[in-house]
Amino acid sequence: MISRLSSAPRLQIHADAEAMIQAAAAAFVARAQAAMDAHGRFSVALAGGGTPKPLYELLATAPLRDAVDWLRVDVFFGDERCVPPDSPRSNYRMANEALLSKLPIPAANVHRLHGEVDPARAALAYEQLLRAAFRREQPRFDLILLGIGDNGHTASLFPGCACLRESERLVCAQYVESQHEWRLTFTRPLINAAAAVWLLADGAGKAGILADVFGGAYQPDVWPIQYVAPHGGDYEWWLDRAAAAQLPDA
Numbered sequence: 001m002i003s004r005l006s007s008a009p010r011l012q013i014h015a016d017a018e019a020m021i022q023a024a025a026a027a028f029v030a031r032a033q034a035a036m037d038a039h040g041r042f043s044v045a046l047a048g049g050g051t052p053k054p055l056y057e058l059l060a061t062a063p064l065r066d067a068v069d070w071l072r073v074d075v076f077f078g079d080e081r082c083v084p085p086d087s088p089r090s091n092y093r094m095a096n097e098a099l100l101s102k103l104p105i106p107a108a109n110v111h112r113l114h115g116e117v118d119p120a121r122a123a124l125a126y127e128q129l130l131r132a133a134f135r136r137e138q139p140r141f142d143l144i145l146l147g148i149g150d151n152g153h154t155a156s157l158f159p160g161c162a163c164l165r166e167s168e169r170l171v172c173a174q175y176v177e178s179q180h181e182w183r184l185t186f187t188r189p190l191i192n193a194a195a196a197v198w199l200l201a202d203g204a205g206k207a208g209i210l211a212d213v214f215g216g217a218y219q220p221d222v223w224p225i226q227y228v229a230p231h232g233g234d235y236e237w238w239l240d241r242a243a244a245a246q247l248p249d250a
């Protein structure tokens with residue numbers, strides 16, 4: 001299978017969304033354990049949207065919930081809509097309801113993006129929090145979860161946005177014209193420094209954009225997901241057959 005991406009992802013294609021989520025959940029548990037074995041803790045950045053919700057629900061359910069030492073997990077968010085945390089549009093709210101509120105995880109281990117305050121201040125505060133939490137200039141997540149929109153956006157890196165060009169900041173505030181709202185998002189440098197980046201996508205509705213970004217021209221300002229290219233990290237696409245249907249030779 002030929003990709004035009006600068007860093008081709010490893011494809012994990014499963015029969016259907018349920019099988020994909022089950023495999024991703026088992027791999028999540030294994031990756032958490034491996035990180036804890038290697039350096040004592042596991043840092044993960046969650047994605048929003050509908051795709052990862054069943055993964056979060058599965059991780060919140062025995063036996064997987066009990067297979068992770070949540071006391072040693074640090075949870076962050078890769079992006080957020082600039083809304084209060086109790087808004088139905090809040091990524092934090094979705095992850096909290098599906099996963100976090102059901103885990104024996106200390107509140108101090110969960111770090112949400114503050115979508116309810118001034119966006120520029122919220123982005124700067126989160127960047128400072130990340131630098132302090134990782135105690136290094138360039139934080140390196142053990143795992144960053146991403147989704148993809150049918151316009152090729154990932155996290156809240158949308159087509160044509162100025163934050164796509166960001167090379168210094170870890171977190172940006174961005175007014176997204178197409179969404180008519182402010183967003184907070186991890187930047188390219190932060191995403192690409194991760195030890196692992198997983199993109200989750202399922203359903204026929206994602207097939208066209210996945211084929212475009214995988215095998216089409218390299219035009220990351222149009223399809224921001226193409227900027228994802230972890231250097232020194234694993235890059236995996238977790239897909240069901242419907243989402244993978246238009247990938248070359250799939």
Ligand SMILES: O=C1O[C@H](COP(=O)(O)O)[C@@H](O)[C@H](O)[C@H]1O
Pocket residue numbers: 047048049050051052079080081091146147148149154155156
């Ligand atoms: O706006 C967003 O959309 C993407 C994709 O969402 P999905 O519903 O198609 O899974 C998501 O990854 C991102 O976190 C969210 O803010």
